[in-house]
Amino acid sequence: MHCVIALTGCYPGFTGPQCGGSTAERPQRACLNGCSGRGRCIRNWCHCTPGFYGIDCSLGSSTDGNDHSLPSLIGAQRDERAPKVYIYDLPPRFNGWMHAGDAGWWQDFDLWGEDVVVHRRALRSVYRVDDPSKADFFLVPVWDSSAMWQMNWGFRDLLPTGVRVHKEAAEYIQAHWPYFNRKGGADHLWVFGHDQGGWRIRRKLPLIAKGIFISPFGGGSAQRGGHLAGHDIVCPPVLYSGVPLGLVNHAHRRKKSPQNLAFFQGKLNLHIPYEYSFGIRQGLYKAHRTTPRIVVKEGHEANREAYYENMCGSKFCVAAAGFGFSTRAYEAATAGCVPLIMQDGIQQAFEEILPWDLFSLRLNASLAQISHLAGTLESVPEQTVKAMRSRLFCVWPRFLWLRHDPDALTPLPGATRLLEFDAFESIAWTLRKRLHGDIRWPRDWEQGCLEVSRYFATRPIGSQEWAPWANFDFDLPSPMPLEAS
Numbered sequence: 001m002h003c004v005i006a007l008t009g010c011y012p013g014f015t016g017p018q019c020g021g022s023t024a025e026r027p028q029r030a031c032l033n034g035c036s037g038r039g040r041c042i043r044n045w046c047h048c049t050p051g052f053y054g055i056d057c058s059l060g061s062s063t064d065g066n067d068h069s070l071p072s073l074i075g076a077q078r079d080e081r082a083p084k085v086y087i088y089d090l091p092p093r094f095n096g097w098m099h100a101g102d103a104g105w106w107q108d109f110d111l112w113g114e115d116v117v118v119h120r121r122a123l124r125s126v127y128r129v130d131d132p133s134k135a136d137f138f139l140v141p142v143w144d145s146s147a148m149w150q151m152n153w154g155f156r157d158l159l160p161t162g163v164r165v166h167k168e169a170a171e172y173i174q175a176h177w178p179y180f181n182r183k184g185g186a187d188h189l190w191v192f193g194h195d196q197g198g199w200r201i202r203r204k205l206p207l208i209a210k211g212i213f214i215s216p217f218g219g220g221s222a223q224r225g226g227h228l229a230g231h232d233i234v235c236p237p238v239l240y241s242g243v244p245l246g247l248v249n250h251a252h253r254r255k256k257s258p259q260n261l262a263f264f265q266g267k268l269n270l271h272i273p274y275e276y277s278f279g280i281r282q283g284l285y286k287a288h289r290t291t292p293r294i295v296v297k298e299g300h301e302a303n304r305e306a307y308y309e310n311m312c313g314s315k316f317c318v319a320a321a322g323f324g325f326s327t328r329a330y331e332a333a334t335a336g337c338v339p340l341i342m343q344d345g346i347q348q349a350f351e352e353i354l355p356w357d358l359f360s361l362r363l364n365a366s367l368a369q370i371s372h373l374a375g376t377l378e379s380v381p382e383q384t385v386k387a388m389r390s391r392l393f394c395v396w397p398r399f400l401w402l403r404h405d406p407d408a409l410t411p412l413p414g415a416t417r418l419l420e421f422d423a424f425e426s427i428a429w430t431l432r433k434r435l436h437g438d439i440r441w442p443r444d445w446e447q448g449c450l451e452v453s454r455y456f457a458t459r460p461i462g463s464q465e466w467a468p469w470a471n472f473d474f475d476l477p478s479p480m481p482l483e484a485s
Contacts, residue, residue: 032056032096032120033405038068045096055089055096055141056123059130074404075126075428076420076444083431085127085189086135087119088177090142094169095119098146111237111327112145112193117401118214119143119191121424124404132179136435137212138188142169145193158194163204166190170207186210193237195324199226214427216325218347223278225324229347233430236330236349236399236423244400244411246308247335251465253305256313261293261377262340263310264318266328268298280320280342283370291374308335312471315385316340316361316377319348329360330399336469338388340377342366349399350426352433353442359391389474394449397421398442414460421448449476 010019024043028034031041038057039048046056051063062068075082099116119141122128129135144162147153153162173180173188180188188211192198197215201208203226218234219225227234268285269276276282288294295310296318311317317332321343329339329348341348341362348356356362361380363369369376402422403410412418419425421444429442442448453476459466 044099045092073126076425084129084136086132087139095143098143113238114193115191184210202226248468250470251467255471260314262316263295263314265297311335333396336472398426
């Protein structure tokens with residue numbers, strides 16, 4: 001009889017049966033862009049092979065004679081008028097180390113991870129410049145989405161700790177580069193993934209208040225938000241992994257007959273009469289919980305298939321605010337359901353470059369509209385709804401954050417062909433319009449329509465059933481005018 005004694009008491013930082021392994025080293029995918037294959041990932045921070053440098057080891061050249069070439073740069077704009085972005089290399093306490101807890105839990109498919117995705121994509125994009133003197137904009141990579149959970153920075157807005165760290169980041173930039181002061185930070189990009197965006201930062205930290213805030217909440221001061229229209233940029237949230245595929249691909253789902261007139265399912269918070277959703281979700285439920293063909297339900301994650309079936313079987317899908325932004329407008333667009341915007345005075349993603357009036361219905365004075373909502377929606381001709389849906393056909397990829405790294409998990413199989421038409425590229429088109437005013441819609445609008453057609457027509461490898469938008473009628477849209485507005 002043999003007695004086996006298991007070692008369970010390794011010193012912190014070591015693991016394994018003989019305590020010979022390190023808990024500090026992570027798989028390369030846990031670091032930005034996998035350290036470009038040019039370094040080791042230690043506590044979510046790249047330790048580059050000699051000769052290479054930068055947060056993802058993408059700069060420099062080899063000293064060992066081996067080929068460490070990078071993949072091709074990504075980006076839809078390849079002309080001289082494309083925006084030029086310099087990305088600050090900040091110490092890891094502002095970004096990578098915030099992901100070091102929980103063995104490197106990577107929050108970029110969890111609603112609030114826009115900051116990580118923008119950073120990752122910008123590093124590999126044609127918009128990046130290495131010479132800051134040639135930059136139009138400067139990206140400050142502070143990862144709020146990670147700190148929100150792992151560092152307890154706050155859920156709906158930033159607590160004092162988060163405000164302090166942003167102040168320290170700005171002061172670090174001022175101490176090491178001369179570019180922040182040339183425009184008072186007005187050309188600096190800050191990404192905030194919180195429910196209510198960066199309103200607390202703008203109020204509490206005047207040092208960066210002139211910056212361009214990229215966030216999913218487009219509410220101005222009347223909605224307790226800090227969004228500055230025409231200066232800040234509204235972006236979509238990062239939809240939960242798997243949701244876009246469930247919404248796009250209607251295979252195996254029963255086609256509703258008759259179709260729902262309108263659908264909303266999510267948090268209602270009936271005990272909070274106005275602070276939550278400005279009273280819209282509560283009002284919808286109280287007025288229409290028994291109205292035929294208007295479906296208003298509490299919660300949607302418990303039975304996701306039923307949620308998909310309703311959203312993919314409705315004439316309109318209600319997009320009402322939560323504490324701040326709502327995912328519903330973007331989920332609806334992905335599903336092919338016409339978004340019904342009930343968020344008074346709140347901008348949606350990329351309104352400067354996307355024709356929201358052509359693919360959505362916006363109700364102003366939303367609370368007053370609730371009582372006669374059924375009549376309002378019934379009066380919209382089916383042909384009008386079909387035309388809106390046909391515009392959605394071209395738009396929906398621009399509300400998703402697609403992954404450029406080929407080995408990454410993705411909620412949309414085979415979606416690399418749509419990479420140049422997603423949310424990151426929509427930020428780049430918005431910046432271009434700010435610089436030159438030479439576009440109305442993205443110049444690759446028609447190409448995007450064509451790629452969606454090809455994507456829908458080709459069953460991705462590994463997909464057993466593929467029937468995107470199978471429950472809806474739509475036409476391929478006619479060409480959009482591309483002249484400047």
